[in-house]
Amino acid sequence: MKRFTRRDFIKAALATSGGVLVSTPLQAMTRPAFPSEVTFQHGVASGDPLQDAVILWTRASPAKGGESVGPVKVTWELARDSQFTDVLRRGSANTDLARDYTIKIDVRGLEPGASYFYRFIGASEQSPVGRTRTLPEGRVEQVKLAVFSCSNYPAGYFNAYQLAAQRDDWDAVLHLGDYIYEYPADGYATERSAEIGRALPEDNVGELLTLTDYRKRYALYRTDTGLQALHAAAPFIAVWDDHEITNDTWKSGAENHNEGEGDFFARRAAAVQAYYEWLPIRPPQGERNPQIYRSFRFGDLLDLHMLDTRVIGRDRQIDFAGYIGEDGSFDGRSFAAAMADPERTLLGKKQLAWLDETLEQSTGHWQLLGQQVLMGRMHLPAEIMINYATGGKENPTAELAALKAASSRGEPLSDAQRDRLAQRAPYNLDAWDGYAVEREALYRRIAELNKNLVVVAGDTHNAWYSHLKDVSGRMVGLEFATPSVTSPGMESYLKLDDKSAQELAQGMSLLIDDLQYCNLHQRGYMALTFRRQQVQAEWKFIDNIDSTEFTEAGNHRVVHSLA
Ligand SMILES: [Fe+2]
Numbered sequence: 001m002k003r004f005t006r007r008d009f010i011k012a013a014l015a016t017s018g019g020v021l022v023s024t025p026l027q028a029m030t031r032p033a034f035p036s037e038v039t040f041q042h043g044v045a046s047g048d049p050l051q052d053a054v055i056l057w058t059r060a061s062p063a064k065g066g067e068s069v070g071p072v073k074v075t076w077e078l079a080r081d082s083q084f085t086d087v088l089r090r091g092s093a094n095t096d097l098a099r100d101y102t103i104k105i106d107v108r109g110l111e112p113g114a115s116y117f118y119r120f121i122g123a124s125e126q127s128p129v130g131r132t133r134t135l136p137e138g139r140v141e142q143v144k145l146a147v148f149s150c151s152n153y154p155a156g157y158f159n160a161y162q163l164a165a166q167r168d169d170w171d172a173v174l175h176l177g178d179y180i181y182e183y184p185a186d187g188y189a190t191e192r193s194a195e196i197g198r199a200l201p202e203d204n205v206g207e208l209l210t211l212t213d214y215r216k217r218y219a220l221y222r223t224d225t226g227l228q229a230l231h232a233a234a235p236f237i238a239v240w241d242d243h244e245i246t247n248d249t250w251k252s253g254a255e256n257h258n259e260g261e262g263d264f265f266a267r268r269a270a271a272v273q274a275y276y277e278w279l280p281i282r283p284p285q286g287e288r289n290p291q292i293y294r295s296f297r298f299g300d301l302l303d304l305h306m307l308d309t310r311v312i313g314r315d316r317q318i319d320f321a322g323y324i325g326e327d328g329s330f331d332g333r334s335f336a337a338a339m340a341d342p343e344r345t346l347l348g349k350k351q352l353a354w355l356d357e358t359l360e361q362s363t364g365h366w367q368l369l370g371q372q373v374l375m376g377r378m379h380l381p382a383e384i385m386i387n388y389a390t391g392g393k394e395n396p397t398a399e400l401a402a403l404k405a406a407s408s409r410g411e412p413l414s415d416a417q418r419d420r421l422a423q424r425a426p427y428n429l430d431a432w433d434g435y436a437v438e439r440e441a442l443y444r445r446i447a448e449l450n451k452n453l454v455v456v457a458g459d460t461h462n463a464w465y466s467h468l469k470d471v472s473g474r475m476v477g478l479e480f481a482t483p484s485v486t487s488p489g490m491e492s493y494l495k496l497d498d499k500s501a502q503e504l505a506q507g508m509s510l511l512i513d514d515l516q517y518c519n520l521h522q523r524g525y526m527a528l529t530f531r532r533q534q535v536q537a538e539w540k541f542i543d544n545i546d547s548t549e550f551t552e553a554g555n556h557r558v559v560h561s562l563a
Pocket of ligand 1: 149150178243459460461487
């Protein structure tokens with residue numbers, strides 16, 4: 001790759017009128033001659049860094065005349081320093097209601113592994129200054145990533161984002177989805193929203209269905225100071241999970257979509273459009289195409305593949321309830337047949353073929369899959385699941401964990417006790433456990449290619465660390481899952497206090513063979529550090545989400561070294 005000097009930058013800037021590539025055609029617009037009266041109340045953001053490019057983002061809200069004033073124009077600047085004494089690039093950008101007054105600039109011709117500062121300028125207001133970074137090239141010794149998922153505005157303040165924003169050494173921030181939630185004002189995790197000052201605004205209290213609904217929700221989320229701070233601090237590499245569209249989305253429907261809510265694909269298209277408008281992302285197939293999976297190369301150290309396990313290819317989830325007869329009996333045979341269907345897919349055939357080929361061609365020392373749902377095998381003793389499902393009073397988890405501990409100390413168990421431990425089932429069929437045939441094929445491929453695999457996941461709202469093992473018990477990789485920013489986790493579904501949640505976490509790590517660690521009651525994020533011979537995951541927890549006053553509330557660190 002050609003390395004640009006500063007003079008090259010200026011030449012390139014002059015030659016291409018700023019080298020600006022705004023993602024929608026602006027030629028058709030009437031362009032204002034001068035910067036417009038706008039405000040930058042949603043901050044700035046950057047994302048999808050490459051070795052020579054990065055997306056810069058802002059929203060230029062028209063200051064006068066509401067949002068029907070027609071096109072507006074702003075100036076943007078990219079500099080080496082935060083004071084903008086060394087401006088490398090300058091250009092202008094136009095936007096209008098057709099893209100909700102958001103602006104995305106794909107700045108090209110940058111240097112690899114370099115930090116830059118950027119800002120936007122209107123007639124009388126300047127945006128906050130953002131810091132961004134391009135991906136490194138060549139030999140790389142270390143990559144640091146912050147990993148997030150599940151920020152739910154009515155549930156609390158985005159302090160986890162704020163905590164990560166206090167550091168300035170991230171190569172990138174990975175967002176694994178549920179960046180927004182589609183629920184109405186009285187929906188999921190909204191119980192305390194009014195009390196803590198996080199009620200949904202009156203013009204956006206309903207469930208999100210239309211383009212306007214989705215846009216307003218993004219605008220609301222972007223008023224959070226923690227989220228604004230993190231966007232300004234580092235480039236994001238984001239994928240959606242289900243709630244950017246609607247709960248438990250699959251390729252042609254969703255749990256939280258019914259006929260009365262109109263055509264699913266029209267709703268999905270609106271959701272995708274708003275996501276692409278508001279996230280600093282370079283959609284690989286253009287701004288109208290829901291294909292979001294794509295790769296990033298951190299020099300020779302790490303290849304990152306961001307996957308879509310929700311929208312593009314997923315077959316409908318299998319539900320235990322669908323196999324329970326009127327007499328309450330469970331049709332285990334049909335259930336097992338459905339689970340074993342070789343055609344059943346989570347990624348979809350096209351994405352799977354792409355991943356297969358991409359992994360084969362990737363030469364990075366580590367391969368990292370950034371995706372939504374837990375990949376690790378999470379099989380629990382059936383007794384525990386029946387107990388939770390039926391609201392049983394006597395929770396058998398502690399007793400079973402004690403049996404498991406005794407067994408691993410070599411103490412003899414009775415046949416009945418062994419049976420209690422041996423009868424297991426996956427507890428979440430919305431995750432890879434519900435698509436085990438495809439998971440096994442992926443594991444086989446990783447093993448064949450002899451890759452150092454790390455998988456990150458979000459979705460559950462809790463922290464997890466699992467060994468990824470195929471059916472033969474061969475270890476093919478590691479999975480680190482990030483807790484939510486604010487959405488309630490297992491402690492809330494099961495109504496556990498902190499102490500019981502900690503006991504359950506210990507019990508689960510014992511009872512689930514491949515699970516090494518979990519935290520079931522704290523909010524936060526995950527810091528990943530890749531070096532040549534080791535990967536470190538550190539879960540950072542915060543003490544509250546009820547106000548913007550918070551402190552760090554402990555962490556947990558795992559270091560895995562290559563043999
Ligand atoms: Fe979530």
